[in-house]
Amino acid sequence: MFKATQEYESALKHLQLALVDNSPCSTPKSIIKFHIAHLFEVQGKVKGAKDRYELLLRDKTITQTLRADIFRQLGWLYHCHDSLGDKNQRIPLAIHCLQRAHEADQFSGQTLYLLGRCYASIGKVHDAFIAYRNSVEKSEGNADTWCSIGVLYQQQSQPMDALQAYICAVQLDKCHSAAWANLGILYESCGQARDAYACYLNSNRGLSNRNSTEDTFLPSKLPRLSVVGMNPHLSQRISFLQSNLANAPMPSATSQSNILHTLTDSHTHYSSVITELTAFVNYIGQVELLPEADELLFPPDFFLVLLVVLSPQFYLLK
Template sequence: MDVAIKAFQQVLYIDPGFSRANEVHLRLGLMFKVQSDYESSLKHFQSALIDAGPASFSKLEIRFHVAHLYELQNKHRAAREAYETLLQEQELPNHLRADIQRQLGWMYHTVDSLGEKSYRELTAVQYLQKSIEADPKSGQSLYLLGRCYSALGKVHDAFIAYRNSVDKCEGNADTWCSIGVLYQQQNQPIDALQAYICAVQYDKGHTAAWTNLGILYETCNQPRDALACYMNATRGSNKPVNPNLAPRIKFLQQQLANAPMPSVTKPRQLMSIEEAWNLPVTTDMRPATTPSASSPTSPGTNSDRTSTSTSSKCRFYITSSRTKQA
């Protein structure tokens, strides 16, 4: 990429009046953005914005990138203003409207400076719902909506959003990790295990899923499996590692080294990580209510029925699967 950047910069230096200078600025803006050089990226996008020459991105799309750069630079108020101004454009295409509303929704959910928490959470949900209306196929917006519902304690709504996200984009490890968190919070360790395994099978370097899986195993008094998960959480990921992992790993290593050999094998609450890893990756889920004595219902029937109580267990029954990829 550095070679391409130098080549494009040479074009602008040698011929400032180049007929496709607008496209060159656009390409440089994109490449600098990928390299996290946001100031340089912003400079080139702004140059592309004022250039009347032809380019592969519309002016509205370029303005979206400018707003997103403000967001990446933590200039949240400038980003919000730029996004909201874009939403007022009559000719804004639906896919771009959905992207803008998704960004605004997640900003309101995560940025404290944008207002009081209850207001921000409500606004976040509203923007994400509008994003889904503009682009019903967006698994990412559904996933983020689930995160917002989860933060609000709306467990049932969160599960439904996650389920719909999986329907749109089954291989999203983040969604499966969040499903695992909800199951764990609902005290459903076996279901949580299955969800976390799905997450790490889709993304073997998913630090959060491996960490949460380790916590789950520790909670179930399976330190050897917990240690294996924590070790995996520290490998092969560009995401920051939880600083508490290192002392936790050291503690478990010492505990296992000093533990006497058990004379009788105790029953385990969860299957081992090796056994769980061999489970097929789930590709289809549907919620079902827990059958009552007066209404015997198997998981294979009444697929449209869901519990409306957030205090009841929200179980996703597996209806199909495929072999995980190596």
Template sequence: MEEEFEFGFTEDPKFSVERYEEMIRNHDQYFFDAQAFENIIDYYIEKNDPPKALQVAEYARNQHPFAAVFLIKQAQLLVITNKINDAFDALEKAAMLEASDPDIYLIRGNMYESMERYGEALENYEKALELAEETDEVLLHIAYVYQNMGDYETSITYLKLCLKQNMENQDALYELAFCYDVLDNQQESVTFYQQYIDNEPYSYAAWYNLGNAFTKLSLFEKAIDAYDYAILIKDSFASAYFNKGNALVNLEKYAEAIEVYRQTFEYEQPNADTYCAIGECYEKLEQMDDARAFYKKSVKMDPKLADAWFGIGVTLDFEERYFEALHFYKKALDLDIANADYWFAIADAEYKLGHMPEAEHAYEKVVELNPIDVDAWLDYSSILYEQHRLVDAIEVISQAIKNNPDAAELYYRMVAYLFAKGEYNEALSHLEMALSADPEKHYILFDYLPQLQENKVIVDIINRYTK
């Protein structure tokens, strides 16, 4: 006859685990109380060993057939091992034993949510909400469901309720920022976080999200102040240093930004994005060797980071090494084929190398991808004009005007081309349009065709608008 030993919850959890493993080894039958079994199951969950945890839950159910907790644990583990139908069955049995346990409805809600059956998910979460003592996690789950349904306004309502229950729920703070972001409602975001900080001045997450909201409103000085508070409260907060660096870049304080980016390395492993950001700051400071060194570190760490390959190209372009620059621009383009900036840089480098057909093709791509880039239209038409292809140049500028009807520069350029072609009446009518749009920019015309400064008709028209 097998001997039965009983182990109680007074035992150290580790001791319970050892006794349980001894029982399995010896093919024996020990009795554990419910708490001891819970400890053993949690131990295997922490060890990331769901099959073993499931085996313990089965033992526990045999010894404690009326304890719903083991059916609930079993359901959680069955979800992890992707046995969804079995998990539903386990929860059904648990509900028969103890219908008032909120975990039953929380887990069931989770399962429905992952199946995108949002109505049933909400029903279960609402039930959990009635039964749970601490409701912030349930409210957070409800907020997630509304996000998945695309109803960000309702999600915000539940996230605020969640934070009312638990001011320190970091996930709710970040999700709230996300919802405001999707709704493009940064002003309300700022107001919320400021009020939140009045109650909870030491919440680094709230200061950080306030900084992000200020950044999106282009209030970079205020953003930096907010990031500084976040860093003051949590000095190892690498993301706050990184975003502060970005804000400094927007204020063109590149040397300061480099220092702040470097501080992230004290708290997390250097990563490709930060190396790339530092490279860009050195590039702006025209310290091209340093810039190139950081861009190279960046691509070594992440060969798929297109911006870093592009950055290497920019540093070479600056040194008039156009052929080499082109190689790196093309590497960037391979990773991000629809990037208008990359095409623009390629067009410019091809032009400087005298490769006119390639430059023309690249400019065509730029204006196709970004038809509101006025500079690209001007440069594109310019290379056609240089090849004495006046009709083509005029056609490109007329396309440009269709896409950018308020850009005075385009009208002035059109005037120059029409004069060059001898279409004086048409040119004068465009000159009137250009002067109506922006009389101050009339110098563009003379930059392009200096001889027009001698033309009395043109000078008189310009004087009429500028005096």
């Protein structure tokens, strides 16, 4: 409770008391040690957290689930913090730790998502996409994963696929600031300023809502994507577009057609798409993906549907 309310000194005091207390307790000492290490992590005491995670890994009696959690946290520390070394050294260590986490718990979509983030950070696009795809299969309802898929598509100049992924993200989490911001960047790059402006406003609202309600990061939660994604000047873009749109003529029926579905059309389209996909699931039953599918780096829309169609939640445009 003290950790959740960011009263870190009190949290550490009580965790240390629990660690030396020999009274019967339902929580193993290894779990208490993990929480102490994580307490150092959330305070930004990276070296202290790393040392405690590594020390705990030497305990041969810890469960596979805890081992996976430790490797996942340790891998993400290496990914995020320059204080742990040069990027060329850190990222391979991060990938190694996350692979070990996956070996210990092969059902964790979180680990696969973070592994994808690591691959993407060093330009291994194919490996990143496969990790994200596998993450979707394990935990299909995660907005961060869909946002990251959208970033990959956007970087590969595939705007329609990026649009689909970002829409998936904001349908799963309507306050996902990074997805809204990146969707705005996508619309702006395609010359659809009004849609971009709406997305940027939603990104700002999402950030405000999240700041007022979000709990302290817990190991069971995914690390959040950066708030503004690829654009650190969101407020400037809002002001710029607001000024330009105020003086711009309203679009007419004879205006040049948009490259992407408008934001309104994208949301309106969902009810019919979900109905169609539900029928599709019932039709294909237990069809498995072909082995050749792994050779597809950036699959067409049909394959995107197959990525999530066997899961209870799926949100894609046509």
